Amino acid sequence: MKTSFAASALAMSLALALPAHADAGKTAVVQEAPLRAHLQFLSSDLLEGRGTGQRGGDLTVAYLESQALALGLKPGNGDSYRQPVRIAGVKTLPADSTLKLEAGGKPLDIAFGKDWVYSPGDATAAHSFNAGLVFVGYGINAPDEQWNDYKGVDLKGKILIMLVNDPQPTAEQPNRFNGKGLTYYGRWTYKYEEAQRQGAAGVLLIHTTASASYGWSVIQNSWSGVERFQLAAGTLGTPLQGWLTDDTARALFTAAGQDLDTLRAAAEKQDFQPVALTAKLNGEMRAAVRKIEQSNVAAVVPGTDPKLKDEVVIYSAHWDHLGIQSNGGDAQADVIYNGAVDNASGSAALLAMAAEAKRAPAKRSQMFLWVAAEEQGLLGSSAYAASPLWPLKKTAANLNLDSLNFIGVTRDIGAQGSERTELGKLADVAAKQMGLRIAAAKPDLAGGYFRSDHFSFAKNGVPAFSITSGRDYVKDPEGAQAKAAAYGKRYHQVSDEYDPSWDLSGMVQTAQYTLNLGRLIANGAKLPEWKAGDAFAVPRN
Numbered sequence: 277m278k279t280s281f282a283a284s285a286l287a288m289s290l291a292l293a294l295p296a297h298a299d300a301g302k303t304a305v306v307q308e309a310p311l312r313a314h315l316q317f318l319s320s321d322l323l324e325g326r327g328t329g330q331r332g333g334d335l336t337v338a339y340l341e342s343q344a345l346a347l348g349l350k351p352g353n354g355d356s357y358r359q360p361v362r363i364a365g366v367k368t369l370p371a372d373s374t375l376k377l378e379a380g381g382k383p384l385d386i387a388f389g390k391d392w393v394y395s396p397g398d399a400t401a402a403h404s405f406n407a408g409l410v411f412v413g414y415g416i417n418a419p420d421e422q423w424n425d426y427k428g429v430d431l432k433g434k435i436l437i438m439l440v441n442d443p444q445p446t447a448e449q450p451n452r453f454n455g456k457g458l459t460y461y462g463r464w465t466y467k468y469e470e471a472q473r474q475g476a477a478g479v480l481l482i483h484t485t486a487s488a489s490y491g492w493s494v495i496q497n498s499w500s501g502v503e504r505f506q507l508a509a510g511t512l513g514t515p516l517q518g519w520l521t522d523d524t525a526r527a528l529f530t531a532a533g534q535d536l537d538t539l540r541a542a543a544e545k546q547d548f549q550p551v552a553l554t555a556k557l558n559g560e561m562r563a564a565v566r567k568i569e570q571s572n573v574a575a576v577v578p579g580t581d582p583k584l585k586d587e588v589v590i591y592s593a594h595w596d597h598l599g600i601q602s603n604g605g606d607a608q609a610d611v612i613y614n615g616a617v618d619n620a621s622g623s624a625a626l627l628a629m630a631a632e633a634k635r636a637p638a639k640r641s642q643m644f645l646w647v648a649a650e651e652q653g654l655l656g657s658s659a660y661a662a663s664p665l666w667p668l669k670k671t672a673a674n675l676n677l678d679s680l681n682f683i684g685v686t687r688d689i690g691a692q693g694s695e696r697t698e699l700g701k702l703a704d705v706a707a708k709q710m711g712l713r714i715a716a717a718k719p720d721l722a723g724g725y726f727r728s729d730h731f732s733f734a735k736n737g738v739p740a741f742s743i744t745s746g747r748d749y750v751k752d753p754e755g756a757q758a759k760a761a762a763y764g765k766r767y768h769q770v771s772d773e774y775d776p777s778w779d780l781s782g783m784v785q786t787a788q789y790t791l792n793l794g795r796l797i798a799n800g801a802k803l804p805e806w807k808a809g810d811a812f813a814v815p816r817n
């Protein structure tokens with residue numbers, strides 16, 4: 277269509293004159309085109325699966341940094357977009373180690389990998405042990421549950437034997453430790469952290485498939501013959517960390533003159549006392565330790581309010597995935613773990629959101645934070661929380677995105693974990709504004725709240741949760757459910773690849789929702805707080 281110059285000039289001047297135009301500048305509408313472009317690039321083979329310690333990871337950081345610069349975002353760390361994350365790759369060398377468990381004066385006949393696994397938790401290559409073993413039940417010190425398995429016993433230098441999971445509900449106390457749900461006290465990461473606070477030399481967890489929610493093979497695969505990553509400062513672990521099979525634990529306790537079943541039953545009771553075993557851990561533990569530096573990428577859109585701009589809302593997404601891995605001897609095998617959904621999607625969404633936040637800023641500042649090494653145990657977000665680029669006291673909230681919907685728009689949106697804080701109400705308001713409803717919360721049996729990067733913030737008092745795409749698809753619900761279920765088979769596989777035919781309207785919807793909620797928080801009267809009584813209801817660190 278041809279328009280006369282005069283007509284279009286008139287239209288333009290009208291548009292400029294309309295106050296609506298000024299307001300339009302304040303709405304932030306996430307665009308699909310940039311989201312798709314970033315997703316396609318970040319998940320391409322060229323990025324080599326964005327592996328920790330690999331070239332693909334370095335390329336990813338450089339890309340995010342360039343994009344942040346191109347968008348005109350402010351560097352989050354002085355004049356740099358990068359925050360160093362110092363991590364250590366640790367691989368146990370069982371053949372060079374002489375570690376053994378002794379009970380009743382005799383070493384147990386057990387093999388590394390098959391019967392037990394161990395590794396340094398403090399990024400140190402050599403350790404020698406001659407330490408007594410103490411059974412500490414669940415190893416939990418939980419003031420909010422009036423529970424303390426340690427009872428003030430001095431455990432310095434000891435090796436603690438613990439059960440995973442948390443005390444089970446009883447007829448009298450059906451809701452203790454969140455009933456059938458898992459609390460953070462039940463996670464193995466908590467056990468290692470608490471043992472460190474107790475001054476112990478190490479922890480050996482007793483595995484059962486029921487208590488861990490996965491089989492021994494999962495532990496064997498991730499603890500033997502492979503490099504595991506931890507923060508190089510060794511801040512989250514005792515010198516020794518490990519697991520025993522249930523059979524190994526039984527043999528150990530029997531040889532030490534104890535009955536494991538009796539002690540397990542005792543561990544379900546509040547009056548449990550640590551039990552020193554007539555057993556010890558002896559010998560040398562050797563590991564190969566490789567120190568590497570990764571980067572979180574942080575970019576800021578300053579707030580517009582002269583006072584409130586000192587406070588920040590942080591949006592996060594992990595940029596890393598599993599990188600390139602060995603082809604197992606098959607030269608034809610695909611070795612690139614592209615991680616298109618996990619988490620090129622969240623990383624791309626953050627870029628698309630940042631463009632809109634920059635165009636239409638809010639009263640408080642907004643930080644876009646791409647964290648490193650999530651797949652290795654939330655290392656980038658842990659490093660951030662340990663040395664925050666913005667004071668946590670002035671951090672309003674953290675909204676995290678990991679693995680978004682590539683199927684289509686939904687009527688619902690996932691906000692599980694928001695109910696722990698005042699963010700729950702705001703999440704609902706933001707949903708209603710978009711004609712969405714909050715998806716019904718499911719019992720958190722596997723402790724999902726503790727397995728994503730927002731948790732590094734929550735642990736330090738910052739209200740935080742991960743926004744997840746909905747499942748109530750508007751178009752072709754049955755076909756959509758089938759597609760969503762089929763993704764389960766591609767999770768953490770080389771087949772998590774981008775497909776140009778993907779309908780990204782759902783991804784845009786989730787990104788828009790996240791940005792809208794972030795802006796509600798950023799424009800709100802006060803910082804959101806935890807609900808009283810929540811396990812993480814502590815002042816911001």
Ligand SMILES: [Zn+2]
Binds near residue numbers: 594618650678679
């Ligand atoms: Zn992920």
